[in-house]
Amino acid sequence: xxxxxxxxxxxxxxxxxxxxxxxxxxxxxxxxxxxxxxxxxxxxxxxxxxxxxxxxxxxxxxxxxxxxxxxxxxxxxxxxxxxxxxxxxxxxxxxxxxxxxxxxxxxxxxxxxxxxxxxxxxxxxxxxxxxxxxxxxxxxxxxxxxxxxxxxxxxxxxxxxxxxxxxxxxxxxxxxxxxxxxxxxxxxxxxxxxxxxxxxxxxxxxxxxxxxxxxxxxxxxxxxxxxxxxxxxxxxxxxxxxxxxxxxxxxxxxxxxxxxxxxxxxxxxxxxxxxxxxxxxxxx
Numbered sequence: 001x002x003x004x005x006x007x008x009x010x011x012x013x014x015x016x017x018x019x020x021x022x023x024x025x026x027x028x029x030x031x032x033x034x035x036x037x038x039x040x041x042x043x044x045x046x047x048x049x050x051x052x053x054x055x056x057x058x059x060x061x062x063x064x065x066x067x068x069x070x071x072x073x074x075x076x077x078x079x080x081x082x083x084x085x086x087x088x089x090x091x092x093x094x095x096x097x098x099x100x101x102x103x104x105x106x107x108x109x110x111x112x113x114x115x116x117x118x119x120x121x122x123x124x125x126x127x128x129x130x131x132x133x134x135x136x137x138x139x140x141x142x143x144x145x146x147x148x149x150x151x152x153x154x155x156x157x158x159x160x161x162x163x164x165x166x167x168x169x170x171x172x173x174x175x176x177x178x179x180x181x182x183x184x185x186x187x188x189x190x191x192x193x194x195x196x197x198x199x200x201x202x203x204x205x206x207x208x209x210x211x212x213x214x215x216x217x218x219x220x221x222x223x224x225x226x227x228x229x230x231x232x233x234x235x236x237x238x239x240x241x242x243x244x245x246x247x248x249x250x251x252x253x254x255x256x257x258x259x260x261x262x263x264x265x266x267x268x269x270x271x272x273x274x275x276x277x278x279x280x281x282x283x284x
Contacts, residue, residue, distance in 0.1 A: 001035075001252025007043055009050060011249045016054045018248065022198030023206075025188070026060035027051060032091050032126065033192055033235040036064045038254040041076070048083050066091035066121065070106045074113045081115035089119045089149065089190070094127040100135045111144045118144050123151035123173060133157070137164035147187075149173040155184035175201075175227040179220045182208035192235060193226045196242045197275050225271030232264045241265075242272055247280040 002008050019027055029051050030036040030044045039047070044063070051061045063080045065088045067073050077088055090110055092103060111118050120139060124130035130152070139145050150157055151173030158170050158181045170186045172178035178189035182205060194201040204219035230238045234257065241260035243249045253259060260268065272278075 001254065002250055003252050005252050005254050007039075007047070008250055008252065009046075012047060012050060013054060014248060015243075016051055019194075019198050020055075020059055022194075023202030024059055024194060024198045025202075026062055026086070027055070028062050028064055028089050028190060030064035031089060031190070032064060032066070032121070032123070033239075034064075035236060035254060035257070038257070041079075045079075045083070048080065048085060052083060052085055060086040062087040062089050062119065064089050064091070065110075066093070068093040068096050070109055073106070074109055077110055077113045077118075078115075081113075085116060087117040087119055087146070088114060089121050091121040091123060092127050092129050092131050094129075097129050100132055103129070103131050103135055104138055107139050107145065108142055111139075111142045114144045116144075117146040119171070120145065120148040121151070121173070122148060125151070133160045133164050136161050136168070140165035140168040147171055149190045150181075150186075153177045155180040158184045158186045175230075176224070179204060179208050179216050183211070183213055183216070192230050192239060193223055195236075195239045196230070196246065196272070196277060197223060197226060200275060222275050225274045229264075229267045229271035232267055233260060238264065238268050242268055242277070245269070245272070245279050246277060 016027065029048045048063050055061050063085055065073060065076045065080055073090065080088060093106060098106060107120060120136065122131040136148055147169035149171045150161065153174040154177050161170050162185045172181035172186045172189040175191050175193045188205055191201050200219065200223050204216055204223065207216040207219055232238055237257055237260050240249065240253055244251050251259065
């Protein structure tokens with residue numbers, strides 16, 4: 001965003017190029033760890049179309065579609081599905097704390113309305129509800145539901161889901177444990193760290209997918225600080241500060257989020273330095 005909060009489409013193009021050159025296989029537009037809560041439907045549509053037109057099949061474009069109301073989520077799923085994108089990421093309804101049956105019916109309604117594949121998203125630390133593996137297994141056989149972004153940390157949850165739904169695609173949603181999750185059977189990560197270090201994350205995940213635990217650990221080591229320090233304040237606050245320092249974006253951010261507190265500059269800077277990310281480097 002520009003400093004006044006309006007969307008900077010030139011910077012959006014620059015970020016997309018950064019990810020393509022870094023080996024990112026898919027971009028989530030309007031993901032919940034970004035500023036999806038502060039952009040309008042019109043802006044989301046503009047961002048999705050710009051990303052789709054840029055990607056042209058070179059990387060997948062997935063749009064964030066989930067809100068706390070099933071009816072509103074279904075409405076969003078319908079119009080996003082008309083934009084010729086590759087999929088939808090649908091987070092569990094936040095704050096309302098639905099039951100497991102409520103989650104099953106919510107996602108069943110979403111899938112029935114969807115024209116493109118649906119990725120479930122479970123992040124109890126942000127939403128207040130945990131979609132349990134048994135519910136995921138029920139949803140795994142629903143047409144158009146193809147994967148889950150599972151943000152419960154560690155490999156145990158991945159193993160539990162796969163024990164109930166062996167053919168279902170699990171994607172890690174926790175950077176600090178994604179390497180272990182992939183080695184346990186997850187097929188990748190939808191990442192916070194990759195917003196600033198796409199090449200490093202892409203190479204590390206590729207090694208883990210190949211079963212090379214030693215190489216994956218070596219590649220993950222310089223990223224470890226980012227996995228933690230990009231969470232010193234609520235996302236995307238630290239990520240946007242890091243990208244601004246790299247020369248990728250301007251300082252715009254919308255309320256209720258505020259710029260990174262100066263007291264955290266040193267911590268985030270140190271993590272960036274450890275990962276080889278320098279000021280004004282644009283990811284080089």
